[in-house]
Amino acid sequence: MTMTQIWFWRFLLTLCGPFFTRIHSSSLLTANNDRFALDLYQTIRSSNEENIIFSPLGARLVLGMVQMGAKGKAQHQIRKALRLPEDSTGEEFSALKSFLSAIPPKRQEFTFHLANALYLQEGFLVKEQYLHSNKAFFQSAVKLVDFQDAKSCAEAISTWVENKTDGKIKNMFSTEDFGPLTRLVLVNAIYFKGDWKQRFREEETQPMDFTIKDGSIIKVPMMRMQLRTKLGYFTHSQMNYQVVELPYEGNEFSLILLLPEEGIAIEEVEKIISVDQIQDWLSEMREEHVEISLPRFQIEQKLDFKEAFKALNITEIFSGGCDLSGIADSSDLHVSQITQKIAFVINEDGSEAAASTGGQVPIIMSLDFNQFVANRPFLFILKNNPTESILFMGRVTNPEAQKMRGRDMDSL
Numbered sequence: 001m002t003m004t005q006i007w008f009w010r011f012l013l014t015l016c017g018p019f020f021t022r023i024h025s026s027s028l029l030t031a032n033n034d035r036f037a038l039d040l041y042q043t044i045r046s047s048n049e050e051n052i053i054f055s056p057l058g059a060r061l062v063l064g065m066v067q068m069g070a071k072g073k074a075q076h077q078i079r080k081a082l083r084l085p086e087d088s089t090g091e092e093f094s095a096l097k098s099f100l101s102a103i104p105p106k107r108q109e110f111t112f113h114l115a116n117a118l119y120l121q122e123g124f125l126v127k128e129q130y131l132h133s134n135k136a137f138f139q140s141a142v143k144l145v146d147f148q149d150a151k152s153c154a155e156a157i158s159t160w161v162e163n164k165t166d167g168k169i170k171n172m173f174s175t176e177d178f179g180p181l182t183r184l185v186l187v188n189a190i191y192f193k194g195d196w197k198q199r200f201r202e203e204e205t206q207p208m209d210f211t212i213k214d215g216s217i218i219k220v221p222m223m224r225m226q227l228r229t230k231l232g233y234f235t236h237s238q239m240n241y242q243v244v245e246l247p248y249e250g251n252e253f254s255l256i257l258l259l260p261e262e263g264i265a266i267e268e269v270e271k272i273i274s275v276d277q278i279q280d281w282l283s284e285m286r287e288e289h290v291e292i293s294l295p296r297f298q299i300e301q302k303l304d305f306k307e308a309f310k311a312l313n314i315t316e317i318f319s320g321g322c323d324l325s326g327i328a329d330s331s332d333l334h335v336s337q338i339t340q341k342i343a344f345v346i347n348e349d350g351s352e353a354a355a356s357t358g359g360q361v362p363i364i365m366s367l368d369f370n371q372f373v374a375n376r377p378f379l380f381i382l383k384n385n386p387t388e389s390i391l392f393m394g395r396v397t398n399p400e401a402q403k404m405r406g407r408d409m410d411s412l
Contacts, residue, residue: 034278117186186335211375230288255380273379
């Protein structure tokens, strides 16, 4: 190689290096996000027998809020759980900021509301640098309250969350949630509403058998539709299962559904899910004509992440004497509670009850189609397609655990 060629390649690397670094950083962030999502899912499912819904993105954000003000062992535990490199300089928070900025709260195709807040006991002086960084990276609020007045705290925080989520998430806290030792409470609430790219027709919804986890059979309102979408058949450890993608209008979000074959317990499939497998699903699924049968369901769940995070070895922030001096100078400051609440609805229109816009998408008629019949427990992942990030993850073991408001079996 001549000296001219060497200088040319050096110039090219200098010019394009930052671009490739950003691509690598973004893909690494997505992979780490997914790994954290699966780690957290495994801890949550181990203590929950029924339906599950949580947001790994929301959990990552609240941990990021703490990590920004943590030092020493507390910071190390969080960074390890989030799979962040010890020598990183904060670029992962810049990537999160870019991701959040890329999702507007409202568009014609979807509504996405994210509410993050850190509530601190009055008397602590919050550092200006922390306030600035927290707002810049996490779009979150930092508020001082008196936890001794539990009733006022519960009302104030619940009202704030309700306002931030367009009234969709109510009564997040009660008086029993706070006590004289409460110091720091992290709040995360997420509301998503989207319309299917191709909607289910309500007249096609009929009562159908659903086999719940204990083997008993219940009747549920089962939606049906034929469409062309991505479908895959997979085998792992002699277990077969189907994966199908239901895109939302605008193609920015998709619901991924995983259904084990009959006779395979949902827990057995949950144990073997990995980031590599999810990537295989997304790359190997192919466009097919599919007949989908999917129950209407609603899951509203409030999770205290304290025990789940402890299972991931994040313990220091919950004990007195932990170093949160980046937030405030006090040896008494520790996290009392990290709470997330999500309301998630699947119906004919999409992910939340909405008025019909008129007009129907005709059913695709085909003599050769695959079937995806979710008449037994299944897993779901709601992802943002441009970033491949997991927004929500969960399972449905009993669609009737929480009746759809005004649209239950009696309405059929």
